[in-house]
Amino acid sequence: MNEGLLEGDMHRLHPEKLITVITSDVLGDRLVKAVKQRGASGYTIFRAQGAGSSGEQSGMLDVDTNIVFHVVVPLTKMSAMLDALEAIGRKGHHLKVLVSDVNVLWPEKFE
Amino acid sequence: MNEGLLEGDMHRLHPEKLITVITSDVLGDRLVKAVKQRGASGYTIFRAQGAGSSGEQSGMLDVDTNIVFHVVVPLTKMSAMLDALEAIGRKGHHLKVLVSDVNVLWPEKFE
Amino acid sequence: MNEGLLEGDMHRLHPEKLITVITSDVLGDRLVKAVKQRGASGYTIFRAQGAGSSGEQSGMLDVDTNIVFHVVVPLTKMSAMLDALEAIGRKGHHLKVLVSDVNVLWPEKFE
Amino acid sequence: MLSNLLIPAVLFFALGFLAKLIKSDLRFPSDLAKALSIYLLVAIGLHGGYELGKADLLTALNSVMWALLLGFGMPLIGYAILVFSKKVDAMNAAAIAAHYGSVSAGTFLTAVAYLDSLQIEYDSYPVIMLAVMESPAIVVGLLLAAWSRRRLAQQQGEPVADTENGDDSDRGKLTHILRDAFTNGSVVLLLGSMVIGAVAAPQSMAKIKPFIEDIFMGVLCLFLLEMGMEAARRIGDFRRVGAVLVVFGVAMPVLGGLIGVFIGHLMLGFEVGGTVLVAVLAASASYIAVPPAMRLAVPEANPSLYLTLSLGVTFPFNVVFGIPLYHMMATAVTSA
Amino acid sequence: MLSNLLIPAVLFFALGFLAKLIKSDLRFPSDLAKALSIYLLVAIGLHGGYELGKADLLTALNSVMWALLLGFGMPLIGYAILVFSKKVDAMNAAAIAAHYGSVSAGTFLTAVAYLDSLQIEYDSYPVIMLAVMESPAIVVGLLLAAWSRRRLAQQQGEPVADTENGDDSDRGKLTHILRDAFTNGSVVLLLGSMVIGAVAAPQSMAKIKPFIEDIFMGVLCLFLLEMGMEAARRIGDFRRVGAVLVVFGVAMPVLGGLIGVFIGHLMLGFEVGGTVLVAVLAASASYIAVPPAMRLAVPEANPSLYLTLSLGVTFPFNVVFGIPLYHMMATAVTSA
Amino acid sequence: MLSNLLIPAVLFFALGFLAKLIKSDLRFPSDLAKALSIYLLVAIGLHGGYELGKADLLTALNSVMWALLLGFGMPLIGYAILVFSKKVDAMNAAAIAAHYGSVSAGTFLTAVAYLDSLQIEYDSYPVIMLAVMESPAIVVGLLLAAWSRRRLAQQQGEPVADTENGDDSDRGKLTHILRDAFTNGSVVLLLGSMVIGAVAAPQSMAKIKPFIEDIFMGVLCLFLLEMGMEAARRIGDFRRVGAVLVVFGVAMPVLGGLIGVFIGHLMLGFEVGGTVLVAVLAASASYIAVPPAMRLAVPEANPSLYLTLSLGVTFPFNVVFGIPLYHMMATAVTSA
Numbered sequence A, B, C: 001m002n003e004g005l006l007e008g009d010m011h012r013l014h015p016e017k018l019i020t021v022i023t024s025d026v027l028g029d030r031l032v033k034a035v036k037q038r039g040a041s042g043y044t045i046f047r048a049q050g051a052g053s054s055g056e057q058s059g060m061l062d063v064d065t066n067i068v069f070h071v072v073v074p075l076t077k078m079s080a081m082l083d084a085l086e087a088i089g090r091k092g093h094h095l096k097v098l099v100s101d102v103n104v105l106w107p108e109k110f111e
Numbered sequence D, E, F: 001m002l003s004n005l006l007i008p009a010v011l012f013f014a015l016g017f018l019a020k021l022i023k024s025d026l027r028f029p030s031d032l033a034k035a036l037s038i039y040l041l042v043a044i045g046l047h048g049g050y051e052l053g054k055a056d057l058l059t060a061l062n063s064v065m066w067a068l069l070l071g072f073g074m075p076l077i078g079y080a081i082l083v084f085s086k087k088v089d090a091m092n093a094a095a096i097a098a099h100y101g102s103v104s105a106g107t108f109l110t111a112v113a114y115l116d117s118l119q120i121e122y123d124s125y126p127v128i129m130l131a132v133m134e135s136p137a138i139v140v141g142l143l144l145a146a147w148s149r150r151r152l153a154q155q156q157g158e159p160v161a162d163t164e165n166g167d168d169s170d171r172g173k174l175t176h177i178l179r180d181a182f183t184n185g186s187v188v189l190l191l192g193s194m195v196i197g198a199v200a201a202p203q204s205m206a207k208i209k210p211f212i213e214d215i216f217m218g219v220l221c222l223f224l225l226e227m228g229m230e231a232a233r234r235i236g237d238f239r240r241v242g243a244v245l246v247v248f249g250v251a252m253p254v255l256g257g258l259i260g261v262f263i264g265h266l267m268l269g270f271e272v273g274g275t276v277l278v279a280v281l282a283a284s285a286s287y288i289a290v291p292p293a294m295r296l297a298v299p300e301a302n303p304s305l306y307l308t309l310s311l312g313v314t315f316p317f318n319v320v321f322g323i324p325l326y327h328m329m330a331t332a333v334t335s336a
Ligand SMILES: Nc1ncnc2c1ncn2[C@@H]1O[C@H](COP(=O)(O)O)[C@@H](O)[C@H]1O
Pocket: A040, A041, A042, A043, A044, A045, A070, A071, A072, A073, A109, A110, C022, C023, C049, C050, C051, C052, C053, C054, C055, C056, C057, C066, C094, C095, C096
């Protein structure tokens, strides 16, 4: 992943994982609780529109607003987070979960 | 890409592509149509501000609101999507198109 | 990074870096100035909620609204941007800085 | 019907609907839509509470009792019909049915505008009933879902899946369900405003009056404009929902209207205006309070089913055809 | 001029402009800006429709005809000037010109506030003209662009590039252009509200009055505050646009004002108030309806050119200098 | 206290607070919250400016002078107490103290509603003071921070860290601080609206009246509903803040109230109504203007400390207990 970084940047950038969850606004509190319990240093929430298997989510009512939920975690914490998300998904909730590689300045801020 | 994943996560995470388009709100419907026709399972739209070669987009009027359009697709569908986006760009529309690697839980949800 | 791309896409997609800054809305103008001075072709700003070491940012007041700031740059410009962000961080401002790999269509648009 | 279509609120609904049909790029900021519905709940609540302060206690209690009965009863009827129709599974039936026990403030307010435009008087008790009817339907819906879930699991010989992490006891679940039903955002807003309207000092209420009365009808128009767009957006989902369910989405409010007319006039003794409003309460389906509750607690149900029925079928039906129909029914019963 | 500057609406425009000049961190929520402009379009529409219901049909038709002429004519004049100036290519000329055939509701309303503050009466027909003038300019703009595109392609010996996927016939394009012009969000909102205002039952319109009248001027002030910030934001783009275009952005409204005064008084027989309003219609440039239409259908044109001209040059010019100027012109002509 | 609790504005604050306590999923769109506070600032400004236009110049100047004194003085007192308490470092002390020199428009307006509901008359000068008091506190806060920063650096033998890129001179910094204090968004909005209210032509002000007066109290209720939720959200941060600071967040407004009562009655000669308002100005802590300024210019301070104190402690204390308390004080002093 660090291929293509300059020498100096290799030292200040540290690999972490960005977990992205796309789901209904209604589930926001539950996601917050889930990642906090598993040691996330924080989270970021975007409001969004979209469409998928449950139709168009126009963002006009609470129930048809999507959120995109971001949490950056060190690799060591990722599995526990994914377990929690899988557990929510298993109950029938609609979640899209994406994991991507990021490099962070100041990794201590995400611990 | 899957380097740095734990054993267990390698099995549940599946590589896909995240295509991000940054453009004017006005083009939203056209993007939706383009990716739906090419088999996207869905899409997500964020409203955003920004600036670029066509000046500041403050988000105050419909015409100066940016959208950031996300569509997650399996690798096999990516080329067709990019073709469609290139075609829109060739007409003179201002699009920024980014592709990045993501790993998803439940890849069947993006098919 | 380009592993997993199809032949044709390898030619049209060009690697760049996406720098993401998560911080308070209040710092928006300063970030804009910083990246413009260092030659960014543009930037994109999302408004977001979140929580971290400085508590919950509910987005209700200007002071507790987060922004997520995106700037796509060629690798050659990244170090200068990170220097600028580090300088802002050193003054005590709360910034989360993430760098990720993206591939862009039309790389000339980000120069 | 004709006079109904000359009411600005209804016309704005039609305009929004039309805008989407002709694929206009008309866009409504999403925070505006949410702001309008917060305003409407607060305004109805304050108004209702103020009336409650002046109300006859016995009639008020009687109304509340019938409201509770409607709130508990309608979902049971709906559930039975849906399960019987065999077109949806039990979880979806529970979630859909819950919507019909609750009410749609937008429909209620359109009915008020309709009565106003015909200069028909109406009692203030239905506003109180409106505020009371949000929660019971949620409770019934969640109970029906819990019960269906258990039955399903038993049929399949599986252990009962739990909707809440680590809260396994039945007792825990019931309190949970009740809490969910009463902490629902719109329930809190509506009941809270009602209490405020009832206890606030009259001279300070006077200062709020212009906000909740003068601009009310205009705000309702904007809200219905947006709801029209929202309804039209769901038209495409009709196929997904299927003809039988669409029929349900029309038959259920008509049945509710009948029951409501009966309760309004015979049980509560209202004149034609009040009777129409009770009919509308029984006939309308929630799209604000119930859907998030179902989404959260009945994840097995498909949101596009209940949203299409409530927003795409029942709401437009009620606004355009239902209200004049209930008016006819009420006239027939009260003049009988 | 002085009296103009004592109107709150104009002062709020100045305040917004100033706030950005002194680099204040004043922030306007973007959904609020959009909500305000939805409100203004609905309020003008309802008001205009209500007036239309009471209007003299012949004068109304006559006004509409002149409005159409203005809407079709002004872009042609603008296009000719721009192409002649050789400062922009044909596609940009088409897109810019289209803005001047349409109108700016904000400018129009500021003119109304100006007349009100001077207690000058005005006819209601200009409101009708306002509603009519959005679409023709879009149509002309799109036609000019299609024509320029074809000419350009012929010059370069290329096949004509198509703006729509798989819709190649000329016929298809024309319907497409017309559809785009009439399904434009703000056109739908304005015309729709006008129809509602015209057909709605009077006693139900009375209920909406406070919403569209009492709080109207205050909402306009907030809107202009935001527009002032928006205008100032574009000042930095002046260099990009170039001096010749900035001159165009001032000369074009003055020319439009002259034509408008002529039409308003001599053709439509309005007194000074109505004549000023017609002048403002002709002089003002759209920033709500036309820009998205151009962005979508004339992607070859540079949005920052037409937005800077419309929002950064013509709008401030009209609000601060233009309106009193057209008032002077109108006084001269009507008293001649 | 009881009468205070019968004011809708206070009741809505309580409702918002309660909603969060019972973990309701009530959601407020964030652009609505910001829109409400823009509206309130504009309305207060216009109102205050209009009053200023009719005011007695000498009393006005006198009020402004005392407002400046309060704005400069309160932060100094607060800073001294905080540094003395040794519970926070100098940078946090500076940032927190600045909040107490400025004012909370929400608290002020609640006090106005309180007086209205008791039908107590009040002078218009405090509104002018309100507008004046935003900036001085910011200036003092930034100066205290700059001074503390320098002292800290000297203690540690480090070169003085600079908060602005490449703006090293002390002179540059002072102009910078002043500019920041006066270009602050809410300062611009409030002072700008005041100027507009003062200079605008009376007949055009009349057209804005319904917007800034009739719907004012209702908007305030919605705003306080949201602030109640915001306050409750911060309750969880109490532990982080510590008991001593929480005591400060209650003691400081009481002290401010005392000083305010003294200034209001003895220095400015106001009756009980005006005296209560001056007390509220002195007692309340800013949560709109000051926090962004501190966040930007005093990054070393912890935002969750000053936001918790201002929004989570002082604001609720003032709204519920403070206002009746200052009323008691004012009654005692004025009747003495
Ligand atoms: N682990 C994380 N993942 C995603 N976003 C975060 C994380 N930690 C903090 N943030 C975001 O960064 C903002 C500032 O964080 P802080 O400075 O720690 O309060 C928060 O309000 C969140 O929006």
